Amino acid sequence: MDTADSADTAARLLRLLSLLQTRPQWTGEELAARLRVTTRTLRRDVTRLRSLGYPIDAALGVHGGYHLGTSGRLPPLLLDDDEAVAIAVGLRVATTTTVSGVEDAAVAALAKLEQVLPARLRERVSAVRASTDQLPGPKLPMIDAEVLVMLATGCRRTEGLRFSYRDHQGRDTVRSVEPHRIVHTGRRWYLVARDRDRDDWRTFRIDRIANPTLTGQRYTFVDPPDAAAMVAEGTGITPWAIEARILLHLDLDQARRDFPATVGVVEPAGEGAALLRVAAGELAPLIDFACRIRCDFEVLAPPELRTALGELGAKLLRRHGSAVPWDHADRPAATCSRPAGQG
Numbered sequence: 001m002d003t004a005d006s007a008d009t010a011a012r013l014l015r016l017l018s019l020l021q022t023r024p025q026w027t028g029e030e031l032a033a034r035l036r037v038t039t040r041t042l043r044r045d046v047t048r049l050r051s052l053g054y055p056i057d058a059a060l061g062v063h064g065g066y067h068l069g070t071s072g073r074l075p076p077l078l079l080d081d082d083e084a085v086a087i088a089v090g091l092r093v094a095t096t097t098t099v100s101g102v103e104d105a106a107v108a109a110l111a112k113l114e115q116v117l118p119a120r121l122r123e124r125v126s127a128v129r130a131s132t133d134q135l136p137g138p139k140l141p142m143i144d145a146e147v148l149v150m151l152a153t154g155c156r157r158t159e160g161l162r163f164s165y166r167d168h169q170g171r172d173t174v175r176s177v178e179p180h181r182i183v184h185t186g187r188r189w190y191l192v193a194r195d196r197d198r199d200d201w202r203t204f205r206i207d208r209i210a211n212p213t214l215t216g217q218r219y220t221f222v223d224p225p226d227a228a229a230m231v232a233e234g235t236g237i238t239p240w241a242i243e244a245r246i247l248l249h250l251d252l253d254q255a256r257r258d259f260p261a262t263v264g265v266v267e268p269a270g271e272g273a274a275l276l277r278v279a280a281g282e283l284a285p286l287i288d289f290a291c292r293i294r295c296d297f298e299v300l301a302p303p304e305l306r307t308a309l310g311e312l313g314a315k316l317l318r319r320h321g322s323a324v325p326w327d328h329a330d331r332p333a334a335t336c337s338r339p340a341g342q343g
Contacts, residue, residue, distance in 0.1 A: 009045075012037070016045055020056065020068040027065040081121055088113055088125040096134060098189075100142040141207035143189055150212045151191050154179040158219055160196070163212035165204060177202070178219045181227035185235065185262055192227040194219075201225055203234045232261035240279035244286045244305055248274045249296040258295070275300075283308060 012035055019026065019034055032042045046056050046066065055069030079087065091113065094106035114122060154161040158178075165175045177193035180201075184190075189206040237243055247269060248255050255266045255274035264278035276297075280286050287308050290299065299306045 009048075013045055013049060016042075017049065017054065017068075020066065025065050025067045031066060084113070084117060084121050085124050085128075088117070088121075089128055092129060098140050098142055099145050099148060102145050138187075140187060143207045147209055147212055148182070148189065148206060150214070151179060151206065151209070152182055154212070154214060155181060157214075158221075160215035160217035160219065161193070161212050162215055164210040166208045166210075175204070176215070177204075178221075180221065180224050182206070183227050183231040185231065188235075190231045190235075192225070192230055194221075201230065203231050228261055229265065232265050236262075237265060237277055237279045241281050242283060242286060242302060243277060243279040244290070244302065245300040246276045246278070246290065246293070247298040247300055248276050248293070249298075250274055287312065 015035060016031065019031060028039050028042055032039045035042065035045075037045075046058070049056055056066055057069040058064070058066050088110060091106045091110040095103045095110070097103060097106075114125065117125065151161065153159075160176065161179050162174065162176045164172060166172050176196045177191075178196060179191060179193040181192045182189060183192060183203075191204045191206055191209065193202060193204065194200070195202045248259075248266075249272065250258065251272055252266070252268050252274045255276065259266050259276055264276050267275045267277070269275040278286065278289060280289075283304055286305055290297070290305065290309055291312070299309060
């Protein structure tokens, strides 16, 4: 096996790279057995990959072995059919993202991927592309990809950031923060961070952040907040004048599936129940929202919403409650105690 020809060696090197990507650590004996070579040949293969720029680290001792390091050349990705199609479709979606600069990179990466896809996979990817139309959504502010990467770096390193920030009133300030998490709502991107000057947690719209820099100051959070919940509160509840509190007769997990964070804030409220908090600038949208809730519920606040729903219900009963369909006058109209789809 030590005298394998160059084609066999190239295939074995790719196989070695693939194995190193699947686990954080391998012993030499394990890798040699998988590749069906001696440990001496394995060491030579590792040397070859290092000479090509791949960072393969080795550690001695009982818990030693080989692992793929960082800061080297990107190793080739060995993908199965479904993975290749998923990446191609994902890159296609990325060409319409709100992150500036990502579109061109996604197009370039997609072109490279399609060049090496087997014919059967190119056909599957082409079928998805040719059969899909994108419905244009509202015009959203673009965010700078470099800004996003810098903020993510601060989160990963737990290193402080300083940046310029324009608030919703158009005022420019300089903020010094300890970044925690980035949250994407599907429409906008937010940074959740502890504001050092205000000694409190804040959410920042990333499209309003400019010139972020790492400060070199490290930190450790003792009890960080739920970033997604904080963004949901800050975007869905706090800015609005009227908050509704609705008791849902659903278990907590089902309530969170039916009412995700982009709709409202769901909190525990005892066994078999959950509290839903939603908000709006006026009463009418809350009335419409409550009328579309498909489970049993009780409006806890505000009282104006309870009154409005009661008046609407009474009006509907007066107009439709005792009506008998003209083509079924010989028998009572059917009634249903629950909305369709609720069993």
